[in-house]
Amino acid sequence: MSTQTSTPSPAGKTGRQLPKWAGSFGFQIIAALIVGLGLGLLAKYTGSTKTNPNALGATLQTIGSSYVSLLQTAVVPLIFTAVVSSISNLRQVSNAARLAWNTLLWFAITSLIAVLIGIGLGVLLQPGANTGISGDAKYTGKSGDWWAFLVGLFPKNFLGLGAGSTVGDAGAVTTSISFNVLQILVIAIAVGVAALKVGKAAEPFLTLNASALAVIQKVLWWIIRIAPLGTIGLIGNAVAVYGWDTIGSLGKFTVAIYAGLALVLFVVYPILVRSHGLSIKQYFSGVWPAVQLAFVSRSSVGTLPLTQRVTERSLGVPRAYASFAVPLGATTKMDGCAAIYPAVSAIFVAQFFGIHLDFSQYVLIALVSVLGSAATAGTTGAVVMLTLTLSTLGLPLSGVGLLLAIDPILDMGRTAVNVAGQALVPTIVAKRQGILDESLYNAPRNGTPFVDDSDAVAGESATDGTSAHTAPRELQDARA
Secondary structure, eight states: OOOOOOOOOTTSOOSOOOOGGGGSHHHHHHHHHHHHHHHHHHHHHTTOOSSSOOHHHHHHHHHHHHHHHHHHHTHHHHHHHHHHHHHHHGGGOTTHHHHHHHHHHHHHHHHHHHHHHHHHHHHHHOTTSSOOSOSOOOOOSOOOOHHHHHHHTSOSSTTOEEEEEEEOTTSOEEEEEEEOHHHHHHHHHHHHHHHHHHGGGGHHHHHHHHHHHHHHHHHHHHHHHTHHHHHHHHHHHHHHHHTTHHHHHTHHHHHHHHHHHHHIIIIIHHHHHHHTTOOHHHHHHHHHHHHHHHHHHOOTTTTHHHHHHHHHHTTOOOHHHHHHHHHHHHHHOOTIIIIIHHHHHHHHHHHHTTOOOOHHHHHHHHHHHHHOGGGGTTTTTHHHHHHHHHHHHTOOTTHHHHHGGGHHHHHHHHHHHHHHHHHHHHHHHHHHTTOOOHHHHTSOOOSOOOOOHHHHGGGOOOTTSOOOOHHHHHHHHHHO
């Protein structure tokens, strides 16, 4: 008599396994988008509003805001430890200065291409003409200017933290802690460079920092694993609060922004990938998990662990270099927020108020967008970048108030393009410098970027800035 054994499933049970695609991160995010869209529409049409949500609307709002809060909680320690670690890792790369210079150069090149596309669409589509909306909208938030940007580089305390109080309708005082990403970046760069200069005496500190980074990334991976749940809340709340009515009033502007984002993501990036002899399909299949998470979370920094993971494990960029380029890109490389959006928006505001822009002002838009990306890191993202552009051009800042209503809808697409570019540039630079692991880049995808760092250590070697990556790929395939 013969005995047959069945292969245990990933959950430890025998029987039929789910199809590979059903367990992939991408499928889970898409399914969550559909569910969130349906629940959001249901909440909206059962009377939920932003100021007076019903039970379903409040639930979606709570789930979405709680997930974003989880991501933001780890931002300060993540940026500090990641940047310090990335600078210390440059010791392991023989051509560190050339890599850093080429990274910054390609950040600028891709940003310039993106802003030129934004200017072209603004001139072609005329998004600010005949909108049919009132011009009395005011913007009372923080404005961006070059002087404020320069002053903001100097930290007021070690972690760039600040506290503020707000008084509610009932007189209750709420105190909240805020942080300045740009100041944290400056502090981390200074500490990282100082550690390199100190040399051997700094090894215990760098070891401790690396351990802290590993712990923080593990916690963030737990948060990212529940991204489908957060997606349901974020998308559902966006649909319930904004619906399609708000988008309709600024339809041409919305179309212009998303057309520009689509051109950069699906035309410019593929051309750059192909011109460097790489597969377009492999680039998109590798980076897509991070793009999806960026779309729903609207946070480049919150997506940073996943962006770095796919850049290393799917696109084949050596860890020693990726751990420098990706964190830097997450705070300064923003083709969506700092290039396309301010270009189209500035032209919108000029057209809305009947102001003629000459050629020199278009050149100024491009210059501000390419050089001003870092100004978005320490403030409120694209809105401050827009006010920086408008104030430089002398355009009415009240125009910002017209665009705030649909900013969350636009921010999803902007952040997705930001993250795609943050993974693209290290890949291009690694290819140009001959350190890209093309066998890993061209390896079959298994639908999931999730592999524990402890499992991957055996297959990686960071001593010379290159990676074998054999073990991680096999482990990924085995876990699919």
